[in-house]
Each structure stands twice: as structure tokens, then as C-alpha cells.
Amino acid sequence: MALINLHVNGKNMSVDTETDTPLIYVLRNDFDFKGAKLGCALEQCGACMVLVDGEPTNSCVRAAAEFEGRQIETVESFGNPEKMSDIQQIFAEENVAQCGYCTAGIVCSVTSLFRKTKTPSDEQIKDTLNRHLCRCGSHSRILDAVYRIREVAIR
Ligand code: FES
Ligand code: FES
Known part of the structure; x- marks a missing residue:
């Protein structure tokens, strides 16, 4: 286990997790951002796509630890049902x-x-x-x- 520090949707967030936990598990299960979905888990379908430093990035394979120091955006940051982008x-x-x-x-x-x-x-x-x-x-x-x-x- 290790403390991972991430910057998600404009906020600094931390989680204690296995060093190889894929980013999507941290986003969904620890930070409660449920927009990104787990589909193939093979970087082949895009259901898990988030933005990292503005670039579309699959979150299903690479470990959350790899994204320390990067700006992560999930779909929740763009709008919500009351105020959509x-x-x-x-x-x-x-x-x-x-x-x-x-x-x-x-x-x-x-x-x-x-x-x-x-x-x-x-x-x-x-x-x-x-x-x-x-x-x-x-x-x-x-x-x-x-x-x-x-x-x-x-x-
Ligand atoms: S879940 Fe299919 S690309 Fe990530
Ligand atoms: S997978 Fe059902 S709307 Fe695209």
C-alpha cells in the first residue's frame, strides 16, 4: 500500500491504495466519480476515458500512481444534469x-x-x-x- 496524491477536477485528493491499482478504480471507488466506466479493461473501448493534462487517456490499465502531478479531469467536471456543458x-x-x-x-x-x-x-x-x-x-x-x-x- 502507498499514499497516492492526485489532482482531480481541480482538487488535490489522496488515497491509500496498492501501487498497481488502475486509475479508474481510484476515481470510481475511492473518489466517487462514477462517470468513467470499466468496459474491456484492455485500453480498447474508451469507456474509461478521462482527460490527463487535457488529453484523452484510458484509465483502466495504468496505475493511479503513474498520474501523480498530472491534471486529471473526469466527465463530472464538465457539467451536471442541472447545468450541462x-x-x-x-x-x-x-x-x-x-x-x-x-x-x-x-x-x-x-x-x-x-x-x-x-x-x-x-x-x-x-x-x-x-x-x-x-x-x-x-x-x-x-x-x-x-x-x-x-x-x-x-x-
Ligand atoms: S475499459 Fe475499455 S478502454 Fe478502458
Ligand atoms: S454502449 Fe450503450 S450507448 Fe454506447
Whole structure:
């Protein structure tokens, strides 16, 4: 066991845990951020995506200890059901989520993309979404939502 110090959603947080505990377990079980989901646990589906120093990062394999000194953001930092971010709002309006298991991870990646550019190319959008698997097959609605976010952003 070791004391791990993390910076999550703007706050310094500590946990006493095994040195090899994956980040997602600490976020969900110790810090109660339940947005990131455990899917494949193989860095292949994106359900566990969070932002680390602004970059989409799978949290299911790498140990929490590796993220000391980094800025971690989970989907909870972007908004909540009462006050959603613009991206979350459009995802909701477009009924992107079927079961919703993949959605928080996708919102993290899309948020990172639109922080970098308001006018991502179709290729950039597809590259971003390529790291995510929606087991419900909602890919076309996800794509429609991201195209709409781009339209709104450039108005
Ligand atoms: S649960 Fe991390 S990529 Fe699938
Ligand atoms: S909405 Fe169910 S996995 Fe994507």
C-alpha cells in the first residue's frame, strides 16, 4: 500500500491504495466519480476515458500512481444534469445515449477535441471517435451530435 496524491477536477485528493491499482478504480471507488466506466479493461473501448493534462487517456490499465502531478479531469467536471456543458447538452438533445455506458468517455474525448479546435475536420472527428466502442451501436447518432457541435461552434 502507498499514499497516492492526485489532482482531480481541480482538487488535490489522496488515497491509500496498492501501487498497481488502475486509475479508474481510484476515481470510481475511492473518489466517487462514477462517470468513467470499466468496459474491456484492455485500453480498447474508451469507456474509461478521462482527460490527463487535457488529453484523452484510458484509465483502466495504468496505475493511479503513474498520474501523480498530472491534471486529471473526469466527465463530472464538465457539467451536471442541472447545468450541462454545451457538448453534454447537444449529446442529450440528440439522444446519443442508449444505455449510456460509452457516453462519458466519448464526452471527454470530444471535449478535448473542441478545446483544441472549433472546426475539427471530418478526419479529426473520426480519429477522435475511433478510440471508442459503443456496444449499443449508436455510432451514427454520436456522429450526428458531434457534427452539430461543430456547426454550433462556428456560428
Ligand atoms: S475499459 Fe478502458 S478502454 Fe475499455
Ligand atoms: S450507448 Fe450503450 S454502449 Fe454506447
